[in-house]
Amino acid sequence: MSLFINNKVEKTFFELSGVRRRWILILFLAGFLTLIVRALYLQGLNKNFLQEKATATSNRILSLAADRGKITDRHGNILALSTPVVSVNANPKIAKVKMTKEQRTQLEAILNLTSAEVDDKIFNSTRENVYLKRRVPPNDADQLKGLKIPGISFENDFQRFYPAGEVTANLVGFTSMENVGMEGIEKAQNRSLSGVAGRRKVLKDKLGRFVDDIDDIKLPQEGNDVTLSIDRRIQYLTYRELAKSIEEHKALAGSAVVIDAKTGEILALANLPTYNPNNLNAGSGPTRNRAVTDVFEPGSTMKPFVVSAALDSGLVRPTQNIDTSAGFMKIGSFTIHDAHAEPGRLSMTVSEVIAKSSNVGAARIGLMQDPKNLWGTLNKVGFGMRTNVGFPGEVGGVLRNYKNWGMVGQATVSYGYGGINLTLLQLAQSYTVFANDGELKPITLYKRNEPVMGTKVFKRETVKTMLEMMEGVIEDGTGGNAKVKGYRVAGKTGTAEKITNGKYEKNKNIGSFVGLIPATNPRIIMAIMIDEPTLGSHFGGAVAAPVFSNVMTDVMKILNIPRDDKLPNTAPQLERVEPKETI
């Protein structure tokens, strides 16, 4: 009741402004309504659009590029490296209209483009976005960024550099514009080298500085480095001497491989012709790694295995005489010739068969053996099987099954013809048996940190005898050009006619040489193959053996391998001074 009375009193007090009060109330209500409607409009209907807009100005998603790993030689010298570069893009529609004359001249100067190229890319283009120039050095790009040319944008990228250039090109390979390995080690190890790009989302302030991370950072996974077993110095020497021989004999191509005889690591692998991986567009296109992808008939470099197999099973002794029938032998209608036959000579010792490289002698020794055993030996040293060095496109050659040999087949295989072919890499690997007391060491292109187990093929005594025989090749046989001053060398020359359309061609040859040094305890094996020498002699002893001698003279110094041969010492004799005891 009392409340009613009070109300009544107040009412009388405000009675005067009744109308105005209502108007004010309505105005306020209208005002609030507008605000509520606006708020509903912004928060309800347009919420997503506005939020995106705000985020777009202050948030930024960054892609964190992963570095492609380095490829280095065994001592960490770089053979392939990625460095950041910038791709310059243009939006022709904007650039056409907004770029000033002055800016255009500067653009041409910095990017080293001709006026016509700019016309072509920008002014005659109907596209939305064009690459003005890819792989621009970062410094040039910074300079260009400073000009703030409308319609020009930048993209971070990587470029691969190959400091050793054509010397390692067939081996290391190259990458595509998109940084994917296309050839060689770059292809074989692409997954490991590549890494995974990461991303992060950041908050920017009004000056464009990053002030906070918004989401969790996804760190990029950097690509792994790859360490090859190659020694860059030896690689260079091998390449240089190989190139020299090819030039001198006007040959089509050539390959050479140097391996550490004890560990099976490949120290050098050179091929010619080659290309410049830093400038793929200019000149000759990419060429393959012939030492790994191309097979050839080994010819006489096979003989040491056939003779070793006979020595191993006790079928022959080194001094035993073998009937070589003056360099001719007939099996049915098939005739075997000796290339280095001495007229009137009817027989040779087993050692001489190797030293003089007698086909007839090797065929006879081959035919003495059980085909299954002979095949077994050749199979054990890796013929007909890939070496699995980890190189794309490697082939394993052919070793025809002994069941399909027949007499002729068995005879020809014994001197490396018919029913057998192999890569230079296989040939080099097979000779590791002569450096490891008869054990075959698997070869590799990647640096080994621990010794690897071999497969026993021959007895230790057999290998010792064979090394002595192969020293004979150098001392007074077909391989005299392979001599290295101060060292004893064991080796074998080979000359094979090339097959074109299933026929041997008399004037197309492959000259080869495989050598081991120092012969007393071989540390290094080098195999060389020269394809179609046309000038001068075509024999392996003339075209390939000198490469061995030239490269090994320096390699012995580089690797500090002690001499095993006494030289006539003409240097002034130094007096021996006994070391004084100190302290």
Place this chain on the structure above:
Amino acid sequence: MALAKVNAEHQYRKLFSENEHQKDIGRQLDLEYSQLQLEQSTLSMHSKIDEIAKKSLKMKEPDPKKIIMLEQH
């Protein structure tokens, strides 16, 4: 309380920005390092050393006969 939070946030962002700046410098140095590695690699090529030694320094390889091998005991 609220002001302290604002202040802390501001300090955090300042430091974060500084950190970013330093990382940028780090990246620049990485770039420089990779370029120097390349340069070193190019300058230390065997062919280059060989050429300089023989041509400008007029060095010669010693005759093997003049080399005395020291025996190891």
